[in-house]
Amino acid sequence: MMLEELVGRLSQPADSKVCLLVLDGLGGFDGMGRTSELAAANTPNLDRLAGEGCLGLHDPVAPGITPGSGAGHLGLFGYDPLAYEIGRGALSAAGVGFELRPGDVAARVNFCTLAADGTVADRRAGRLPTADNERLAGRLQAEVKIPGVEVFVRTEREHRALLVFRGEDLAPDLGDTDPQVTGVAPLEPAPRTPKATHTSEIVSSFLRQARVILDGEAANFVLLRGFDTHRAIPQFPERYGVRALAVAAYPMYVGISRLLGFTTPAAHDSPEAQIATVATRIGEFDFVFFHFKYPDSAGEDGDFARKVAAIERMDGLVPELLATGITNLLVTGDHSTPSQLAAHSWHPVPVLLWGGSAPADGITRFDEAHCRQGSIGRVRAFELMPMLLASAGRLAKYGA
């Protein structure tokens, strides 16, 4: 039996209001004269909760594995990411509310800029304004024609969009066309299995037409990644017996929450707006997933000071979040994004568990170094949900 199945069986109701607060990309890279952003940040509220709760570190997937956002969040929601794979395409679809059907093939689109020699000049087309994205997505939607295949192009935000193919005998086993670096040509959508050859040809046809349609536009091509299809995944509210609310500022996090069955109001403009939603709707829910994006964005940009400021901003909002009625809180990240590396990384992520029967380690500082000393130890992300639910009185005893 997998742990997550057991946790599902043991779920029981309680009066607690549980919150999973994800500071995206929270973890940093410290030691040897380096400081992590969390260690540098002034976080009096999180430090107070640390003293009253317990600390540790988690590996989102497994030690050494750098996760994408999908895998990172699956782990936090208590699903072993080695058992459930969700591609970026399926996440994008969920994020914009596009309902994938079995057999559909979906991919994440980046509108990009190619140089005159056909190499990638900017993978994000200068973070294309959303209005331009909508216009270009509309053109692709209207003008691309592939016999026997329906094509859907949906704007997400800035340079990001969703692409879906619907037809007979499609398979998602394709390599990304996004080379992840500039100065080289986009890749072909390479089939990874024989049955994806047909789909590869369809995607190539789409790309040839897109190249013509977008010629001369601010974004003159698209990069595709995360080919995926519809996935059946156990629903979070049923599994844990909770009424579950997700509040997030970015469509992708709305999307993964929606895939798992959370009630997902549309993406919010700010964490303050997210808190306002929690305050209004907390009475209807037992569990709140609160996603705060900015530490990751800053880390990805290599901006240490901005990541520190983002962490401090959320710290300042923690009392207001708790004041909505939250009784049990897990604060962590979906992965580390050290600004020194300007990318997601494999470093374990700080964890703070507070409230209910969570023991108090008596460590009054929330950062990587202090988390190493905490009683949670170093666990897999999917082992956190049982502790959070247990501390909130939501898990019955196993066995006689």
Place this chain on the structure above:
Amino acid sequence: MMLEELVGRLSQPADSKVCLLVLDGLGGFDGMGRTSELAAANTPNLDRLAGEGCLGLHDPVAPGITPGSGAGHLGLFGYDPLAYEIGRGALSAAGVGFELRPGDVAARVNFCTLAADGTVADRRAGRLPTADNERLAGRLQAEVKIPGVEVFVRTEREHRALLVFRGEDLAPDLGDTDPQVTGVAPLEPAPRTPKATHTSEIVSSFLRQARVILDGEAANFVLLRGFDTHRAIPQFPERYGVRALAVAAYPMYVGISRLLGFTTPAAHDSPEAQIATVATRIGEFDFVFFHFKYPDSAGEDGDFARKVAAIERMDGLVPELLATGITNLLVTGDHSTPSQLAAHSWHPVPVLLWGGSAPADGITRFDEAHCRQGSIGRVRAFELMPMLLASAGRLAKYGA
């Protein structure tokens, strides 16, 4: 390959005398002004062993999971409780030496007291004297009649008994009839699968008859839980290549030891009597499981001082236990039972490993806070047995 299979393959003989000392319900709930019972206890002997050995914490099943005694002990014996499930019924049967056959359905019985309105007034019938239990079990055994089904009722101790049904097409997938609280009516034995419907009707028939037979008695009804059947489980002595002795004061712990193939003298009256058995028989054995029940009983009763006293009592007996010839010792609990919660809990359990090649952490105090700092870290219970056997020279190298 599961870890436990590897450990079995690597087992080798040695001259060591290994002891697993289980202080039932050892772990507590500390911090935030709370103190754990172990931290409050004066334990000079365990503290001395702590200084000479190494410390850590274990999760009996997994982080966040509150285990019953069966799952808790399976973990300590090196079996992943997520892979082996043993119900209370099978444990009770083993405890009283009743040999379940494949197809039997067994349940743990509580003799209880119903109020005039049919609701449960006392789940334990005032901890019914064992002599009364024997008389009432005898009446049920003699007077209940179910066509085509053999019924066995066996006294355990106080209010506890074993009930076994033997017949065609029986299935153990039934819900407990014990509502776990007073003031409500006992539950019906709800079938969890279609094939258990027939068994549900048989159990209901037993309960209707029991109600009539016990009318007017000190215990006027029975509550059933942990429906289970015969389980094949790898035997401990064969797996680890040890001659294994279990000394315990309660039938259930004798029972689980017997299920796993330990040599199990009848339940003892006191830890002193258990030590006397070890002293007499140590020459015949390589491994001793020593079960000490009282910290759990006190914790369950919410009695902090009595749990402290129980821990101190066992601490005082440790030199005598070691003097029997024990060379390697693992001291821990099967789960936590904080008196503040008056119940089993999910909190990780202190671990002390001493002797042979166990490293010395140099931490001279055995309690939760110091165990957090120990070199064992926080592990699953089933990861302790390999360390205990290794420290005792009983595991060969894996691979060339």
